[in-house]
Amino acid sequence: MKNLLVTGGAGFIGSNFVIYMLDKYTDYNITVYDKLTYAGNLDNLLGVADDPRYSFVKGDICDAAAVTAAVKEHNIDTIVNFAAETHVDRSIMDPDAFVKTSVYGTYVLLEVTRELGLERFHQISTDEVYGHIPFGQSSVETDSLEPRSPYAASKASADLMVKAYFVTYGLPVTITRGSNNIGPYQYPEKVIPLFATNAIDGEPLPVYGDGRQMREYQYVVDHCEAIDLVLHKGVLGEAYNIGTGEEMENMEMVQILLEAMGKSHDLIRHVADRPGHDRRYSLNIGKIKALGWQPRHTAEEAIIKTARWYEANEWWWRKIKSGEFKKYYQAQYGKRLAEAG
Ligand code: NAD
Numbered sequence: 365m366k367n368l369l370v371t372g373g374a375g376f377i378g379s380n381f382v383i384y385m386l387d388k389y390t391d392y393n394i395t396v397y398d399k400l401t402y403a404g405n406l407d408n409l410l411g412v413a414d415d416p417r418y419s420f421v422k423g424d425i426c427d428a429a430a431v432t433a434a435v436k437e438h439n440i441d442t443i444v445n446f447a448a449e450t451h452v453d454r455s456i457m458d459p460d461a462f463v464k465t466s467v468y469g470t471y472v473l474l475e476v477t478r479e480l481g482l483e484r485f486h487q488i489s490t491d492e493v494y495g496h497i498p499f500g501q502s503s504v505e506t507d508s509l510e511p512r513s514p515y516a517a518s519k520a521s522a523d524l525m526v527k528a529y530f531v532t533y534g535l536p537v538t539i540t541r542g543s544n545n546i547g548p549y550q551y552p553e554k555v556i557p558l559f560a561t562n563a564i565d566g567e568p569l570p571v572y573g574d575g576r577q578m579r580e581y582q583y584v585v586d587h588c589e590a591i592d593l594v595l596h597k598g599v600l601g602e603a604y605n606i607g608t609g610e611e612m613e614n615m616e617m618v619q620i621l622l623e624a625m626g627k628s629h630d631l632i633r634h635v636a637d638r639p640g641h642d643r644r645y646s647l648n649i650g651k652i653k654a655l656g657w658q659p660r661h662t663a664e665e666a667i668i669k670t671a672r673w674y675e676a677n678e679w680w681w682r683k684i685k686s687g688e689f690k691k692y693y694q695a696q697y698g699k700r701l702a703e704a705g
């Protein structure tokens with residue numbers, strides 16, 4: 365493993381992964397292959413833009429010829445696939461791109477891996493593939509996949525295709541299923557960057573329903589370390605959960621965020637809930653811990669560190685929030701916030 369193609373590497377987790385890997389492995393070369401959708405942003409990669417071990421190719425993972433050309437040109441031996449449409453609310457509004465990228469696109473990457481005999485294909489998956497988890501239970505990697513949103517279903521479909529390529533063709537694959545990541549460069553449609561940037565501007569924080577849904581908020585670089593470990597020590601054909609084991613209600617997350625930022629709790633607005641909202645995810649992380657990993661940040665530390673980053677990096681998010689985002693925000697929250705008063 366030396367020459368990596370990081371698909372979706374201009375997005376939130378992908379860019380953090382590229383920065384982390386180039387810093388850690390001085391002899392690795394990384395090619396980012398990214399379509400640059402609304403969520404892809406080359407500003408995320410400014411810190412490595414002049415590194416001779418880094419290169420960028422603009423392309424769609426659904427385009428087999430373009431992926432093949434990039435793999436050949438950059439002598440790629442390993443594909444790490446972050447590319448996906450990733451926002452649950454957008455998948456409810458319009459699932460089309462979710463199916464295309466995660467289902468067909470993942471298939472294209474698997475075919476290229478097979479045809480060119482690459483050393484490894486690694487799929488970045490999510491805890492959402494397990495669906496809502498009742499209290500008292502937590503998901504292990506062998507559990508059945510019970511996705512409930514179009515986003516989660518597109519990711520579960522990709523996992524099944526990856527598994528099928530392992531069983532049928534003996535393809536050298538691994539999968540990681542992460543919980544909610546937070547940290548630098550997360551597009552401000554996701555709850556924590558949305559709430560942090562709204563709070564800075566004195567805008568309301570739209571909490572869905574009663575806000576008692578539970579998530580495992582983890583710091584993005586911790587997640588990157590675990591992916592690195594699975595790439596180097598993971599067993600082929602296996603999936604690994606990556607989370608904190610520490611679940612938190614959204615209302616608690618909001619309180620921590622507002623306290624950290626010194627902002628008033630009056631900014632909180634309870635608005636109409638997300639349709640089909642999964643109430644709780646909970647990962648059993650025994651398998652990744654047994655491989656030698658544990659998170660470096662608690663959820664609270666991750667939330668505070670993330671708030672500090674958005675406070676210090678208005679240059680990054682202000683231009684995003686003034687573009688396509690405004691139309692999305694109005695469609696997603698206009699009526700809800702008006703009804704909440
Ligand atoms: P993101 O939305 O910030 O970035 C996605 C990236 O993929 C963007 O750069 C986008 O341009 C690119 N992309 C989208 N469609 C593409 C296509 N057809 N071809 C090439 N590039 C394309 O996403 P993220 O939050 O960084 O998530 C990355 C991966 O991690 C996704 O697979 C997601 O499902 C998974 N994941 C995310 C989280 C989380 O909390 N954010 C948690 C677990 C797993």
Ligand code: DAU
Nearest residue numbers: 450451452490491492542543544553554555570571572577
């Ligand atoms: O669990 C991993 C998943 O985490 C990833 O696979 C997804 O790509 C990522 O988007 C994220 O999904 P969630 O739906 O959990 O994240 P989101 O930030 O959208 O929402 C987190 C929680 O906050 C969820 O319970 C919904 C709630 N929420 C979200 C938004 C955007 C609100 O209450 N208000 C909001 O405005």
